[in-house]
Amino acid sequence: MSYDYLVKSLQKQLEDFKSDVKEESFGEVIEVGDGIAKVSGLSDVMSSEMLEFETSDGEKIYGVVLNLEEYSVGAIIFGEYKNLKEGDKVRRTERILEVPVGEAVVGRVVNPLGEPVDGKGDIKSNQFYPVEKIAPGVIARQSVGEPLKTGIKVIDSIIPIGKGQRELIIGDRQTGKTALAIDTIINQKGKDVICIYVAVGQKESKIAKIVGKLEETGAMEHTTIVLAGASDSASMAYIAPYAGVAMGEYFMDQGKDVLVIYDDLSKHAVAYRQISLLLKRPPGREAYPGDVFYIHSRLLERAAKMSEKEGGGSLTALPIIETQAGDISAYIPTNVISITDGQIFLETDLFYKGVRPALNAGLSVSRVGSAAQVKAMKKVAGKLKLDLAQFRELEAFAQFGSDLDESTRKQIARGTRITEILKQGQYNPIPQPKQVAIIYAATNGYLDELPVENLDAFEEKLFAKLDNEAKDILDNIEKTGELSESDEEKLKKLIAELVDMEEKLSDNKEEESAKKEEDKKEEDK
């Protein structure tokens, strides 16, 4: 670059420079609290407008107006509010809070303002979406009709989730709520679904672990993590879900499918309670402010399946709620249960019994998902639900063992085997066709004679056999979503063969162990 060129371009820049002087509104900070500020002046400011605070050493901090009062304005502050002092200048920006959206944020970890926190450089995006936006109306939507495959057997079979649905994941701490969400993200790999994981008030170590796992499985390529950590201010936690859904809405408007996970909304409600109390809004039940229902309903209402005219995109929401000692009748859990289209209820007792995912099939429902289930799954899952429900009624009698009549014993045997095959390890999503195969085997009684502890190994063998010998069955189910009669015959034969082999194997083992015992006895003699 020559010297002349530099001078010339500078000259051009200077010629273009037009200084337009505008009348600006300004105010003064009169009070600073934990993440909030009271500002005097600014008589013409709008609600939820962005403010620019300037500290005495010239640093700029942003805030958002929440309260408009007679003599002052209440605002939340994003960022380091400790440098803010009474008397600092506040300027209007005449803008609503926005976050960067687009391909540039995919694969990144960002804070609720859209600034990167993963050390991978700036986010270059020239598109912004407002954080608060009115949800799509009736005309723009269509009913849920496409499945969102979670890759988790028990969910895809009994409580299926559709694209555009809102399904709550609820349970005590340490019951595997986040694990379900992460498995679902991992399963979206290669399915053209953009995932957004919003972490509200989570430990940063946990997020680092999640990011590591997602990178390892290659799922980070289609995932954005919006992080408001446990040490970030309450105002960050409060806007994080809205920032996350705004990033998702961009892709939905492009006609793509989006999955947004809010982990978790209990902490979000607590952050909002803190802000509200500091702004001196009156407390209500459990000290939450009166509009705590509305903050969640307006957030979850933004999940939608758009009509074909609007591009046909979808935004599925999986909010997570943490209960205290299994109490789902507390304020926030009941609120969110009533907002969502169903819930997945996880229980500590089941978790420690070794049923993982620790899903309570009786209390979990999906109100719209069954419309979205593929035919093959519907065919095998109908019987599964019935068997499980009957098993639950009889479970109490299971301990009487031999005193029961033949049909009850059979029912219990079926139930325990179904419970067993619905267990699934973490980070191990299973593709739908394989799920259909193993559930087909269980509900049609092929596994009733096998010992329960061998089922895990049997499942692995069945999957391996399907991969090696009958890939066409899997492909057909994947493609058409149906289990055709000829495929069903083939599957039957395959399962029967495998069961025979298992039985022979276990017979051999029994014989062997019997022989050994005899040998031992003889030796003893």
Add this chain to the structure above:
Amino acid sequence: MKKDQAKILARGVYTAIAEKGKNEVESIVNNFLAYLKDHRLNFLIPSILEELENIYLDEKGIVKTTVSSKDKLAEKEVKQISDLVSQKSGKVVQVKETEDKDLIGGAVIRYEDKVIDLSIKKQLKNLAKQLAS
């Protein structure tokens, strides 16, 4: 909080003493001071006085304007500024001039909660912003 309280009290006293005779005003003010003492609000007196002045100016339709500049402005310029502000606010303008060496040149006009920044400092800042982007 302090400011809100002072504003509310000042507004109350002002309405109480408006259009009253001299003797009445004196007794009202004495009562008011006794009230402040009883409620341990004496520390608010300076801000109440300030607010009373603001209310008075507001009622009379006068707007206080501060003009900061590097050097003292010519009378003609001050006149221009006060005309501009009175045109914008529709009120009578009372100009107070201050000097601020940091501004390099030009002037900053402040009235009510508005700022019109005509200083060289601000323009240089704008230029820097444009060149950076």
